[in-house]
Amino acid sequence: MLELLDSCDSRRFRASKMQINPSFYTSSFMAVAAVATASPSSLIYTRPSSRSGGRIPGSARRTTALVMAAGNGGGRTMPHVLTVAGSDSGAGAGIQADIKACGALGAYCSSVITAVTAQNTVGVQGVHPVPEAFVAEQLRSVLSDMAVDVVKTGMLPSVGIIKVLCRSLQEFPVKALVVDPVMVSTSGDMLAGPSTLSGYRDELFAMADIVTPNLKEASALLGGMSLRTVSDMCSAAKSIHNLGPRNVLVKGGHLPGSSEATDVFFDGENYHVIRGSHVNTRNTHGTGCTLASCIAAELAKGSPMLQAVQRAKTFVESALDYSKDILIGNGPQGPLDHLFDLNTHAHTAGARSFDAKDLFLYAVTDSGMNRKWGRSIVDAVKASIEGGATIVQLRDKEAETRDFIEAANACLEICRSNGVPLLINDRVDVALACDADGVHVGQSDMPARVARSILGPQKIIGVSCKTAAQAAQAWADGADYIGCGGVFPTTTKANNLTVGLDGLKAVCLASKVPVVAIGGISAANAGSVLEISVPSLKGVAVVSALFDRECIGTEARRLKSILMDTSSHAKLSV
Ligand SMILES: Nc1ncnc2c1ncn2[C@@H]1O[C@H](COP(=O)(O)OP(=O)(O)O)[C@@H](O)[C@H]1O
Numbered sequence: 414m415l416e417l418l419d420s421c422d423s424r425r426f427r428a429s430k431m432q433i434n435p436s437f438y439t440s441s442f443m444a445v446a447a448v449a450t451a452s453p454s455s456l457i458y459t460r461p462s463s464r465s466g467g468r469i470p471g472s473a474r475r476t477t478a479l480v481m482a483a484g485n486g487g488g489r490t491m492p493h494v495l496t497v498a499g500s501d502s503g504a505g506a507g508i509q510a511d512i513k514a515c516g517a518l519g520a521y522c523s524s525v526i527t528a529v530t531a532q533n534t535v536g537v538q539g540v541h542p543v544p545e546a547f548v549a550e551q552l553r554s555v556l557s558d559m560a561v562d563v564v565k566t567g568m569l570p571s572v573g574i575i576k577v578l579c580r581s582l583q584e585f586p587v588k589a590l591v592v593d594p595v596m597v598s599t600s601g602d603m604l605a606g607p608s609t610l611s612g613y614r615d616e617l618f619a620m621a622d623i624v625t626p627n628l629k630e631a632s633a634l635l636g637g638m639s640l641r642t643v644s645d646m647c648s649a650a651k652s653i654h655n656l657g658p659r660n661v662l663v664k665g666g667h668l669p670g671s672s673e674a675t676d677v678f679f680d681g682e683n684y685h686v687i688r689g690s691h692v693n694t695r696n697t698h699g700t701g702c703t704l705a706s707c708i709a710a711e712l713a714k715g716s717p718m719l720q721a722v723q724r725a726k727t728f729v730e731s732a733l734d735y736s737k738d739i740l741i742g743n744g745p746q747g748p749l750d751h752l753f754d755l756n757t758h759a760h761t762a763g764a765r766s767f768d769a770k771d772l773f774l775y776a777v778t779d780s781g782m783n784r785k786w787g788r789s790i791v792d793a794v795k796a797s798i799e800g801g802a803t804i805v806q807l808r809d810k811e812a813e814t815r816d817f818i819e820a821a822n823a824c825l826e827i828c829r830s831n832g833v834p835l836l837i838n839d840r841v842d843v844a845l846a847c848d849a850d851g852v853h854v855g856q857s858d859m860p861a862r863v864a865r866s867i868l869g870p871q872k873i874i875g876v877s878c879k880t881a882a883q884a885a886q887a888w889a890d891g892a893d894y895i896g897c898g899g900v901f902p903t904t905t906k907a908n909n910l911t912v913g914l915d916g917l918k919a920v921c922l923a924s925k926v927p928v929v930a931i932g933g934i935s936a937a938n939a940g941s942v943l944e945i946s947v948p949s950l951k952g953v954a955v956v957s958a959l960f961d962r963e964c965i966g967t968e969a970r971r972l973k974s975i976l977m978d979t980s981s982h983a984k985l986s987v
């Protein structure tokens with residue numbers, strides 16, 4: 414019983430972070446409650462209905478899975494995206510792109526195939542839709558067995574298939590639905606007939622958390638409206654929003670005469686013009702599928718919607734840039750290399766998985782502050798992640814080693830289940846003992862070079878630096894990032910020299926590794942820090958602005974939104 418309620422709580426924790434589709438949680442909670450009050454054996458031995466072809470019917474199957482998972486002590490779950498889309502034999506778009514994109518972002522991707530296409534870099538040579546009943550059967554197979562977080566749709570070749578999908582989603586609610594209304598391929602070939610427009614408008618959009626049409630698709634959905642400018646894209650986003658989805662992203666990859674790749678995001682209240690650099694390449698086949706899959710993967714990982722969209726956009730831009738010279742096929746539209754990150758490091762055996770974006774909102778704990786507010790380190794870390802912290806560092810200069818390891822293990826569990834790295838301040842032994850993601854060392858702690866030789870190539874190492882020379886040394890010693898500060902005066906660290914915004918800027922300009930700013934940073938000045946606008950500055954680290962506050966979650970949310978606003982307005986590369 415306790416385990417069941419625990420798992421329910423952690424799901425609700427993620428739900429509140431995503432702020433989408435609460436019905437999923439209601440139904441999961443009810444399923445858990447039903448299991449908790451029923452005899453487990455009566456559920457495990459539910460007789461399969463003949464209509465379901467010998468399988469256990471959906472809802473009972475789901476509750477059975479919960480019982481079994483709880484009975485097994487609960488395994489490690491993964492963020493899970495189900496893509497419902499067409500197969501592209503050339504593997505640049507469709508199901509194949511979706512699986513690669515989700516994999517690259519750390520999400521598991523199951524697939525329901527709606528059509529098989531014969532396709533390559535020249536165009537689409539043939540389309541073979543899968544019968545509706547078999548699409549329904551695939552949906553039931555996946556949704557009745559696996560805890561899918563997010564469903565992402567691609568090519569839905571007929572209204573019948575759209576209706577089948579809607580019925581499945583009503584039977585098996587998920588946390589979020591991402592709809593990419595695929596109609597025409599980059600090569601100009603039709604992938605879904607005009608009759609699907611009514612299916613999207615009348616059935617699927619009302620269930621969607623986000624819809625991601627390109628310019629042609631947005632125009633078709635709006636009866637042929639002409640879309641030539643960003644302002645047209647905003648009007649289109651609003652009109653499509655009126656059709657029912659919670660959010661709309663109109664993609665401007667094909668905006669005529671633009672030197673930027675500009676998309677418009679509309680959440681029903683605010684417009685966000687998301688600008689990216691236009692990559693000059695023939696390899697743009699599958700960008701739309703990739704973008705929607707990345708949004709789905711980020712949502713499954715717990716990101717809020719706007720952040721998911723921004724991360725997806727950055728991923729597509731990086732993939733395009735990395736793949737711009739790749740030669741696959743002889744036609745005009747080549748594919749992307751979704752696994753560019755893996756392939757960039759493929760030559761470095763055991764490459765570590767540090768992502769500089771994780772430095773965005775860096776929470777550094779303080780044992781004294783937690784004592785003062787009467788909360789445990791675990792509760793403090795949990796609240797900071799709930800509020801949006803992207804990396805956590807445990808800093809405790811007083812704890813007994815045994816207590817420190819115990820606390821680190823408990824925090825690691827929370828961090829891992831939320832995809833947030835956990836670093837240990839100074840104590841390389843504690844990091845090794847609990848297999849944390851890495852350490853952060855100061856100038857008088859163990860030298861980074863020694864820490865690297867002890868921890869090996871895969872762990873993350875950060876070093877505190879105040880000068881360009883220290884930053885150069887940290888890089889030479891194998892550091893992954895540096896923390897630069899104190900930027901502003903602070904009471905957290907005695908006798909800490911303040912470098913100011915100018916000192917921070919000088920270090921950022923000199924550093925060959927990503928930088929996080931630290932020292933006296935709070936909601937009042939975080940924006941001014943990011944505004945120094947040096948590409949190596951990836952985020953801010955905060956101590957008292959989170960942990961010396963009554964409500965850590967609220968403060969983290971406030972800081973995160975300030976950072977996101979500043980970075981999107983100033984078009985910073987954080
Ligand atoms: N050449 C490019 N350089 C940079 N970003 C691009 C380029 N082409 C498309 N994008 C981006 O890729 C994403 C998919 O857009 P788009 O190509 O318009 O969709 P689709 O593949 O559905 O036609 C968008 O975020 C868009 O801005």
Ligand SMILES: Cc1ncc(COP(=O)(O)O)c(N)n1
Nearest residue numbers: 499500506507598599698699
């Ligand atoms: C099976 C399938 N699904 C989607 C697309 C759209 O991708 P793109 O617009 O890049 O051609 C495609 N070409 N094939």
